[in-house]
Amino acid sequence: MSTKIKGSEFPLAKIFSSDFDYNIPSFQRPYSWTEDQTRELFNDLHDFYVEESSEEQYFLGSIVLVKEDDKPHSEVIDGQQRLTTLTILLAALTSRLTGDNRADFKNYIIEPGRASQGIVPKPRLQLRKVDNPFFCTYVQEMQFDKLFGLNPDMLPTEAQQNILLNAKLLMDLLVANFASEAELVRFGAFLVQRCLLIVVSTPTEQSAFRIFSVMNNRGMDLLVTDIIKADVIGAITPDSRQQDYNEKWESLEIQLGRSGFNDLFGHIRMIRMKAKAKKSLQEEFYKFVLPAITCPIAIDFIDNTLEPFANAYDIISSSHYAGAEDVNNILRWLNRIDNSDWLPVAMLYYVKHKDNAVLLQRFFSKLERLAAYMRISSTDVTHRIDRYAKVLADLENPAVADFGPSIELSAAEIQDFLTRLGSDVYKMTSNKRNYLVLRLDSFVSDGSAYYDSKLLTIEHVLPQTVAPGSQWEKDWPDPVEREKWLHKLGNILPLSKRKNSQAQNYEFPVKKEKYFKTKGVSSFALTTQVLNYTTWTPAIVQKRQSELIEICKKKWDLIL
Secondary structure, eight states, X not given: OOOOXXXXXXXXXXXXXXXXXXXXXXXXXXXXXXXXXXXXXXXXHXXXXXXXXXXXXXXXXXXXXXXXXXXXXXXXXXXXXHHHHHHHHHHHHHHTOOHXXXXXXXXXXXXXXXXXXXXXOEESEEOOTTTHHHHIIIIITTOHHHHHXXXXXXXXXXXXXXXXXXXXXXXXXXXXHOOSHHHHHHHHHHHHHHEEEEEEEESOHHHHHHHHHHHHHTOGGGHHHHHHHHHHHHTOOSHHHXXXXXXXXXXXXXXXXXXXXXXXXXXXXXXXXXXXXXXXXXXXXXXXXXXXXXXXXXXXXXXXXXXXXXXXXXXXHHTOOTTOHHHHHHHHHHTTSSOOTTHHHHHHHHHHHTTOHHHHHHHHHHHHHHHHHXXXXXXXXXXXXXXXXXXXXXXXXXXXXXXXXXXXXXXXXXXXXXXXXXXXXXXXXXXXXXXXXXXXXXXXXXXOOOOOOSOOEEEXXXXXXXXXXXXXXXXXXXXXHHHHHHTSGGGEEEESSOOOTTGGGSOHHHHHHHTSOSTTSOSSHHHHHHHTOSOOOHHHHHHHHHHHHHHHHHHTTOXX
């Protein structure tokens, strides 16, 4: 058996062919891509398909497999999320085709089998055992009508919920963007012919994990900074000056770490380009940041772009602004947002006003409000970047007063924000829900609380299941009213402990003493509030809901 590591570039037509039989090992994490990531993938594919010539190819990244030469069986060590999402996309597209077109594209989802070659019919991708029957039945067999009739909240695993939601999203996007079957076929042909994956394969699991570790910890894409460095430092003369600037460059790289340094270049590209990346970082960096590299330009770039933005990135990402804790407090909340799209805006403003703590505090507060709104409203990455690009343009426009209009929330956005705050917050995805509840807790504590717990659960006070004859049933006799308030802000609170299914249904006094207290006193202001009540009735929850919404309105300045 060969022990060589192989890397080859294949179009999706080859990726989803008889050459590969993908299996997700049981030790892998579940399918976890959300609608945000799925929408971003589709938008990127669609934008490239519309804008680029028919000769351009789209690179989807790489996958790592345990696979022997000339044998299709492939254990997926890295690439499960992309392979699964691409299968959902191809299945959704195929389900909208008819006749020969449908039969053609179905081959990319299910191996039709060839008896003469000993190939049996089977799906090309098998997920983990717990989710594979669901995936096969509804996606690979294309029973989308039945899938969309299911309630995602009732599905047994988060992976199945993600499969359903992403399938619905991709189906809606296909319907919205392609009016005819001919258009769908052309888009499908683009997917299978011009979209590429790099397959890195090795026959041993140990070797595959080593490849996966190197690719994720060192990162192939990080080498783009080395290429730019060679061009920039190489342009500086004389040699003695070149050495000085080489040391400055390497000092900044050490300061941020190799990964952070690579991220810095992406943020600088955004500041200059003010648009979502469409090509490689190297290509766009040379086009928008360094279109020409001479000795004066190279020196100016290091002194007046690289160094100040590196320092800004370091201070902002570490929330370590000297002498102004109010600024650091806002930065800590910005760093809790589960994307970094806001960072270029923060970096640019910091570079311009780093010595004015009052201005920084005002600006970062508005930026956190905008970032929080876009996160809680599930604004997709394309629209987020478009909005931040407008903020960047305002900041660089000398004719624009103060911070500019783009960082402010419109009346419609404020109303939408308030509507979402009043909705069933518990049903939000965990990252959005946790941010919102903890941010509200910080408002209630007037900013004095500091959150560093690695374990956080959001719990109901009124339980989701009310036992017949319990005090809960007496205090909440109307099931409709229970359902109305169950998942609202007024009835949930944060805890730094694991869920306890038994404790969740305790009567209120017992639940409060045994479950809501942590070593005698809760670490969360919202939870401490609840401990002060002796009963928990609809009137109390309704009053608490109104009070919490008012606090959010005041602290986030959500005034219409």
